[in-house]
Amino acid sequence: xxxxxxxxxxxxxxxxxxxxxxxxxxxxxxxxxxxxxxxxxxxxxxxxxxxxxxxxxxxxxxxxxxxxxxxxxxxxxxxxxxxxxxxxxxxxxxxxxxxxxxxxxxxxxxxxxxxxxxxxxxxxxxxxxxxxxxxxxxxxxxxxxxxxxxxxxxxxxxxxxxxxxxxxxxxxxxxxxxxxxxxxxxxxxxxxxxxxxxx
Amino acid sequence: xxxxxxxxxxxxxxxxxxxxxxxxxxxxxxxxxxxxxxxxxxxxxxxxxxxxxxxxxxxxxxxxxxxxxxxxxxxxxxxxxxxxxxxxxxxxxxxxxxxxxxxxxxxxxxxxxxxxxxxxxxxxxxxxxxxxxxxxxxxxxxxxxxxxxxxxxxxxxxxxxxxxx
Ligand SMILES: [Zn+2]
Numbered sequence: 001x002x003x004x005x006x007x008x009x010x011x012x013x014x015x016x017x018x019x020x021x022x023x024x025x026x027x028x029x030x031x032x033x034x035x036x037x038x039x040x041x042x043x044x045x046x047x048x049x050x051x052x053x054x055x056x057x058x059x060x061x062x063x064x065x066x067x068x069x070x071x072x073x074x075x076x077x078x079x080x081x082x083x084x085x086x087x088x089x090x091x092x093x094x095x096x097x098x099x100x101x102x103x104x105x106x107x108x109x110x111x112x113x114x115x116x117x118x119x120x121x122x123x124x125x126x127x128x129x130x131x132x133x134x135x136x137x138x139x140x141x142x143x144x145x146x147x148x149x150x151x152x153x154x155x156x157x158x159x160x161x162x163x164x165x166x167x168x169x170x171x172x173x174x175x176x177x178x179x180x181x182x183x184x185x186x187x188x189x190x191x192x193x194x195x196x197x198x199x
Numbered sequence: 200x201x202x203x204x205x206x207x208x209x210x211x212x213x214x215x216x217x218x219x220x221x222x223x224x225x226x227x228x229x230x231x232x233x234x235x236x237x238x239x240x241x242x243x244x245x246x247x248x249x250x251x252x253x254x255x256x257x258x259x260x261x262x263x264x265x266x267x268x269x270x271x272x273x274x275x276x277x278x279x280x281x282x283x284x285x286x287x288x289x290x291x292x293x294x295x296x297x298x299x300x301x302x303x304x305x306x307x308x309x310x311x312x313x314x315x316x317x318x319x320x321x322x323x324x325x326x327x328x329x330x331x332x333x334x335x336x337x338x339x340x341x342x343x344x345x346x347x348x349x350x351x352x353x354x355x356x357x358x359x360x361x362x363x364x
Contacts, residue, residue: 017255025248032243046244050251054258091358105239124238146235171204174235178227189230 009069013060020060023069024053030070030148031077037143038081040132048084052077074148075158078140085136103128122187130180138173141166207232 005026011019031052036045055076056063063072103125131139140159144150150158156166181189202225205215219226325334 021248021252021255024251028243028247028251029240032247033240036241042244045241046247046250049243049247050254053251054255057255087357087361091354091361103241105241120237123234127234127238142235146238147240174207174231175224175228177235178224178231181231182227189227189234 005069006065009060009063009065012057020057027070027073031073033147034074034077034143035081037128037131037147038078038136038139039084040128044084048077048081052080055080068154070148071150071154071158074144074150078144078158082136082140085139119187123189126181126185126187127177130177130184133180134173134176138169138176141169142173142177145170 005023008019008022008026012023028049032045032049035048035052036042039045039048052073056073063069105121105124131142134142137159141155144155144158145152152166152170153163155161156163159166161169178189202222203215203218205211207229211219219229329337
C-alpha cells in the first residue's frame with residue numbers, strides 16, 4: 001500500500017468523507033468486478049458494490065491495517081454477494097431467475113485483428129455464463145484467485161476456510177468449468193496459436 | 200488414467216507437460232486456466248463514484264434526526280398524564296394502578312388455566328375415539344401444513360422487503 005493510501009485511510013478513520021470517497025475511487029474497479037462476476041447482472045452488481053463500500057465506511061475501525069485494504073474490501077464484497085446468492089436461491093420459487101446480462105467488455109488496445117477480438121469476446125461471454133453455474137463459494141474462490149490474484153492463503157482467510165479446502169475447491173471448479181465448456185459449447189477453449197503452443 | 204495434481208500457476212514439470220499432451224481432460228482444464236487468466240475485469244459504470252457519494256449523504260442524513268424527539272415527547276406526555284392524575288385524584292395514582300394491574304394478571308391466569316383444562320378434555324376425547332395411527336398422521340400432517348404456512352409467510356416478507364429497497 002502506498003504512503004498516499006495510508007494517509008487517506010488515516011483521514012477516513014477520522015471521519016473525513018472526502019478521503020473515504022477517494023478510496024472508493026481507487027478501489028471501485030476491483031470491487032465492482034467481483035460483484036459483477038459473482039452476480040452476473042450490472043444493476044445488482046452496482047448495488048452490491050455500493051453496499052460493500054457503505055459497510056466498509058461504517059466498520060472502518062475493524063480494518064486491521066496490517067492486511068491489504070483491497071483484500072479487506074474484496075472479502076466484504078464476497079461475503080455480501082454470497083449472501084445475496086443464497087437468498088436469491090431460497091427465493092427462486094417466487095421470483096423469476098435473473099437473466100444474464102450482455103457482458104460488455106472494454107476494447108482491447110493490443111489486439112488489432114477484429115475477428116480475433118470478436119472470438120475472444122465470445123469466449124469471455126460464455127465463460128461468464130459458466131461462472132454463474134458454480135456454487136456461490138466456488139465462484140468467489142475462482143474470482144478472487146483469477147481476477148484479483150489473491151494467494152490461496154489470503155482467500156482462505158477472507159472466506160473463513162482452510163488453505164486445503166481452497167486448493168481442492170479451486171481445482172474442482174476449474175475441472176468443472178472445463179467439462180461444462182466441452183459439453184455445451186462448440187467454440188474451442190483456446191482462441192489462438194500462441195496459447196496452444198504453450199503445451 | 201491417473202491425473203497428476205499440479206498448480207497451474209506454477210511452472211509445469213516435465214511429467215505434467217507430457218501428461219497434458221495425452222490427456223484431453225487435463226488439457227481442457229489447463230486451457231480453462233488460461234482463459235480465466237486472460238479474462239479482463241468488468242469496469243464499473245462511469246458515474247459509480249457520484250452515485251455512491253449521493254447514497255452516502257442520504258444514508259448519513261436518514262437515521263439520526265427522527266430518533267430522540269418522539270421519545271422525549273412521549274415521556275413528556277406520560278409525565279403530564281401522571282401529574283394531572285395525581286393532582287385530581289385523592290390518592291397517588293400508583294396506589295390505584297398497581298392493584299388493578301394485579302387483578303388483570305390474575306384474570307389472565309384464570310383464562311389460561313381454563314383453556315388448558317378444555318384442551319385436556321378435548322385431547323382425552325380424541326384419544327378415546329380416534330385410532331392412534333390415524334391421530335398421529337393427522338397430527339404430523341397438521342404440523343407440516345403449519346410449517347409450510349410459516350415458511351411461506353417468511354418468504355413473502357423477505358420478498359416484499361427485497362423489492363421495497
Ligand atoms: Zn489427466
